[in-house]
Amino acid sequence: MRIKSLIISVTLLAITSIVNAQIYSVLIKGGHVIDPKNNIDEIMDIAIKDGKIALVAKSIDTTDGKLVIDAKDKYVTPGLIDMHVHVFYGTRYDQALMDGGSSVSPDAFSFRAGVTTFVDAGSSGCYPSFCLESGQSDKQT
Amino acid sequence: MINRPELGNLSVGTEADVAIFSMMKGNFGFLDITGEKLNGTQKMVAELTIRAGKVVWDLNGMAATTVRK
Numbered sequence: 001m002r003i004k005s006l007i008i009s010v011t012l013l014a015i016t017s018i019v020n021a022q023i024y025s026v027l028i029k030g031g032h033v034i035d036p037k038n039n040i041d042e043i044m045d046i047a048i049k050d051g052k053i054a055l056v057a058k059s060i061d062t063t064d065g066k067l068v069i070d071a072k073d074k075y076v077t078p079g080l081i082d083m084h085v086h087v088f089y090g091t092r093y094d095q096a097l098m099d100g101g102s103s104v105s106p107d108a109f110s111f112r113a114g115v116t117t118f119v120d121a122g123s124s125g126c127y128p129s130f131c132l133e134s135g136q137s138d139k140q141t
Numbered sequence: 142m143i144n145r146p147e148l149g150n151l152s153v154g155t156e157a158d159v160a161i162f163s164m165m166k167g168n169f170g171f172l173d174i175t176g177e178k179l180n181g182t183q184k185m186v187a188e189l190t191i192r193a194g195k196v197v198w199d200l201n202g203m204a205a206t207t208v209r210k
Binding site: 025026028031033035036037038040046048049050051052053054055056067069070071073074075076077078079080081083107111112113114115116117119 | 143145148149150151152153154155156157158159160161162163164185187188189190191192193194195196197198200203204
């Protein structure tokens with residue numbers, strides 16, 4: 001009899017732990033999702049697991065998320081892509097177009113604007129004419 | 142265009158890059174590079190940014206727990 005009740009309680013515990021398992025690392029709730037590719041322009045929940053989008057649905061259970069973010073009255077979009085940047089930040093302040101100071105540090109200026117992808121429109125190295133002007137090239141005539 | 146079809150959308154299975162914005166209301170000036178401005182009454186602010194599932198920007202601590210008094 002005792003063994004029987006023990007088995008029952010262990011089984012119950014197992015079921016409860018499965019039910020309460022936090023499936024998603026991040027759960028964004030109640031935000032106005034804008035995702036043109038998937039034709040979404042309404043209030044939706046987004047679940048993230050293993051660094052990937054796991055589920056986008058009208059209502060995802062709060063208990064399924066380890067980190068639950070309340071996005072009520074906010075817009076939720078795919079991480080923005082900045083299509084034209086020049087990021088060549090570095091310590092050589094005597095240089096103009098590479099490893100120098102006339103650029104921004106990418107991590108410091110992307111994330112704070114909701115940008116997760118930078119497209120560098122050409123930075124490293126330099127144009128022969130620029131190099132000549134700033135005396136960076138050893139091909140000077 | 143940049144041959145990264147997994148970016149810029151929230152399809153299931155793609156990189157979890159997500160941004161959350163709030164719309165502020167008030168009087169704002171939007172400066173351009175020449176120093177001139179356009180006046181506006183709304184301003185979109187990046188509240189939280191997630192890159193590959195990790196919170197990398199959290200302006201007002203949306204993802205943080207509150208300090209216990």
